[in-house]
Amino acid sequence: MNTLPQTLTHDTPESSARRRALHWGCAACFGLGSGFTLAREGVEVGGNSKFSKLVSAGQVEQAAAQQYQKMLQEASAKNALLPADHPQTLRLRAIAQKIIPFSYEWNSRAKDWQWEVNILNSNQINAFCMPGGKIAFYTGILEQLKLTDDEVAMIMGHEVAHALREHARERMGKSAATNIGISLGASLLGLGNTGAQLAGMGGQLLSLKFGREDESEADLVGMELAARAGYNPRAGVSLWQKMGAANKGAPPQFLSTHPSGPTRIKDIEANLPKVEPLYERAKAVKK
Numbered sequence: 001m002n003t004l005p006q007t008l009t010h011d012t013p014e015s016s017a018r019r020r021a022l023h024w025g026c027a028a029c030f031g032l033g034s035g036f037t038l039a040r041e042g043v044e045v046g047g048n049s050k051f052s053k054l055v056s057a058g059q060v061e062q063a064a065a066q067q068y069q070k071m072l073q074e075a076s077a078k079n080a081l082l083p084a085d086h087p088q089t090l091r092l093r094a095i096a097q098k099i100i101p102f103s104y105e106w107n108s109r110a111k112d113w114q115w116e117v118n119i120l121n122s123n124q125i126n127a128f129c130m131p132g133g134k135i136a137f138y139t140g141i142l143e144q145l146k147l148t149d150d151e152v153a154m155i156m157g158h159e160v161a162h163a164l165r166e167h168a169r170e171r172m173g174k175s176a177a178t179n180i181g182i183s184l185g186a187s188l189l190g191l192g193n194t195g196a197q198l199a200g201m202g203g204q205l206l207s208l209k210f211g212r213e214d215e216s217e218a219d220l221v222g223m224e225l226a227a228r229a230g231y232n233p234r235a236g237v238s239l240w241q242k243m244g245a246a247n248k249g250a251p252p253q254f255l256s257t258h259p260s261g262p263t264r265i266k267d268i269e270a271n272l273p274k275v276e277p278l279y280e281r282a283k284a285v286k287k
C-alpha cells in the first residue's frame, strides 16, 4: 500500500478543504481543549468513551493476542482452521490488505498492530476483529449468506471499526469500574497485574456483546473504510437483509453479539451519500 488516506500529494479541492479543516481544528483546539471533531470527508461519529481510559490499550491488545492464538491453536487441533493457501483465506486477506491502510486515520496504534486474518471451519454465522487487528471469519457466514466481496468488506470494515474505536476496551473499562471492583480496577491500571486477570480479560473478548450505539458507530466507520478501499458501500444494505433473512431460522451468533436496531438499514442508506464519493474515487483509481 503506497498511499495512506491522509497523504495528499496533489492540490485537489479535497486536500485544500482538508487543510482548511485542519487549520480550523487547530484554532479551535487552543480555545476549546480536546472536545472537538475535525471537519472531514466521510461519516461522523463522536469521541471515544472515557471508560476506555481505565484499561490500557496495550494490555487489551496483549490479552486479545493471547486469546486469539489460543483460539487458533484449538481450531487447528480440531482441523477447523483453514490453511493460509485456501482460496477463501487468500480472498479475505486480500480484502483486509485493501482496508487496513485506511484504518490508521481512526486509530494511530493500528499502524503497529500485527494484523491477522483467519477463517474457522464452523457453521456459525459469525465474524469478529479483536483489539489489535485480530480478524476471524467463520465459514458459516461466508457460505450461508453467500457473501460477495463487497459484503465481506462491509463486515470486515464493521468488525475492524469495533477494534479501531476500542469498543472492547471501553466495555472492559466499564466492567472494571462497575462489576469487578476496585482491586481489579487497580490492577488493570498497572498497579499489580496477574496473569489470571489478564486471561480473564481475554476470555471476555471472544463473546463480547456490543451495545446499539457501538453497533451504529461500527456500521458508519465500517462503511467508510470499505468505500475508501474500493468496495461498494451499498452492499451494507444487502448484507443486513441477508442477515435478517438468516435470523428467521436459527438466530445467527453474529446477531447475539452485534445487536441490531430497527433502523440499521435505513441509517446505512441515509449515510450512503457521505461515502459513495469515496467509493467512486477509489474505483476510478483502481482502473
Ligand SMILES: [Zn+2]
Pocket (backbone or CB within 6 Å): 158, 162, 210, 214, 215, 218, 257, 258
Ligand atoms: Zn458490531
